[in-house]
Amino acid sequence: MSGVFPHRHLLGTEGLSRADINTVLDLGERFLEIADRPIKKVPTLRGKTVINLFLEPSTRTRTSFEIAAKRLSADAVNISGAASSTTKGETLMDTATNIDAMSPDVVVIRHAQAGAAVMLAKRIRAAVVNAGDGAHEHPTQALLDCSTIRAHKAKGRVDFAGLTVAICGDILNSRVARSNIHALLTLGARVRVAGPRTLLPARITELGVEAFDRIEPALEGVDVVMMLRIQKERQAGGRFPNTREYSRYFGLNAHRLALAHADAIVMHPGPINRGVELDPAIADGPRSVILDQVARGVAIRMAVLYLLGGGDSGAE
């Protein structure tokens, strides 16, 4: 049904080849139409067990993975826990090995700490999908973003050459930014990151992106504007004065969007702080592809579960 995906786990987009990414995007596009069927289910992963281990609060990502698993007929089990497993007196490793003893095929993990998925993958037999680990990576988000960009800006293409993407906001604490940087660069896009310098990570340009400490120059002529959620707790950490000032200087409004290419699309991984990083009129406007991102999220996660869950003999 698809190309070979030579990875046992999906821990990040760093290290994925262009062919790997296209394998997921192609398969995701095929799965997209299942959402329009009267019976939204295929038997592909029947008899397989997918555990959603969400140790950090999440509604949309968990729901998206759960729907994806169920549409493939896998048995999906959700485990939600405290951000810190040590508060329960059980370590992540204990949780992992206990889950592994029940022989799941795929474990999807969301965790507040960077590296948690990497650590899990070293210890268990099941395939591991990173659904967000601290400020490290959130690969399925980047893949669904790439799927969205391809649909709107690079239809039928296997690369993003000639496209420029601006990722704006809290780059420092964003796993979405990191996963998108790796994936977009691999696909050949030009990537800019922008935000107050307090929210740009050290030596970020060495990843191959351009960095801006104001968003206006970053938006000039871009094809894609990706806004990130600004987290209020960063304000308490002294990274910016307050959301009012942030919105005034770093929020996306019509005036700033006019700097981008006339056909530029606006993306956001959600949930949106309306009126903070994104003017509601833009979020709900014609340039916004935010709900398309959500729809593609399910299809991309189906593709990933399929590739890692034993749906493809090409999996290592």
Next chain:
Amino acid sequence: MSDICLAGGRVIDPARGLDLQADVLLQDGRVARVEAGLAASVSPRTRVIDVKDLWVVPGFIDLHTHLREPGHEYKEDIATGTAAAAAGGFTAICAMPNTNPPNDNRAVTDLIVRRAREVGSVRVYPIGAITLGLAGQTLSEMGELKDAGCVAFTDDGHPVMNAEVMRRALEYARGFGMPVIQHCEDLSLSCGGSMHEGLVSTRTGIRAQPAVAESSMVARDLDLCALTGARYHVAHISAAESVRLVRDAKRRGLPVTCEVTPHHFSLTDAACADYDTSAKCNPPLRADSDVQALLEALADGTIDAIATDHAPHSPVEKAVEFEQAAFGIIGLETALALSLELVRSGLLTPTTLVTRLTSGPAAVLGLPGGTLAPGGVADVAVVDPDFAWRCDGPQLLSRSKNSPFLGRSLRGRPVLTLVGGKIVFAEEKFLV
């Protein structure tokens, strides 16, 4: 105790400018003579040990060891920690005060001294706390701690953030002739970061601390050192800028010294790229440019001593998420092999290397030993600089195995360690 003659080795004793083939005669716990041809004429009650092709050097002195007793014996205790030290060629180690309770009063110092006498393989010099409870507020009873056997003061692991407290600590300690050792980290800049701020932290998303968190406190403390005239020592220096500051301060004649750990000069922050918690330490492993600065400073003498910061932790603290894991790396049993890499790469001469492990640290704290001068204590390490071995957990004598060098092939090991003329560690072929 029988006398021992170490025969035919390469004797390197930097304190006396010696590097020659000679026999070393140890009598009554002291070095008696260092001369060629002694073995032929020793008394029959003297045990002659053939150490041809091996180095005979003063026993190493570690300025920075966490023995974990009292309070954290599940990580290490004085028996296992000093056994590991002996296996690493160390004959004297300085015990850090962050025990439980902390060594901020005479009762704890007495306990450490007594336990070391009862179960210790090597000499143990306790280091007392600068402040009560390592809390950075009230000075500890430095006079009494000194009388009980402490050789310096530090709140290691807990930098003295308050500049006024640090000033008074330096002034007060000076009156007792005691140095103050600082773990340099401005906590308001390090913000709980788990690794070095750089490209690797950007890739991994691990919250990071900048090098300036260390160097800014070094700069502040050097000003206080100039103000007070007290002896000041920078523990586990790691940043290029800190090294530059210390070098300048030494040129200006300030009474400042510093130490570096083998892991800080052997590894970079790249060791954290795969979230390996055994590479998590504080100060964190730095960038390549910092490591280059450390190596230069080791060679030119800006860095006085190689110290291990042997920091044992159990899997309870280490087999967890990177940011939740404890800081620290064990080092007593790998220090020599990692240091010898610098000789093999041509960066250090054997004499300089031995200096940084012996007379260098002895001078920092004014400790006995660090030389094979006749009349001095017979604390000796016999080293096979080419001994090839694999660093495997079960073979390490430390109770904890938290080392990023586990599984590595290393070169160079002590084969015989003597404290006061008594063998405290020996490779199999030297066992009687």
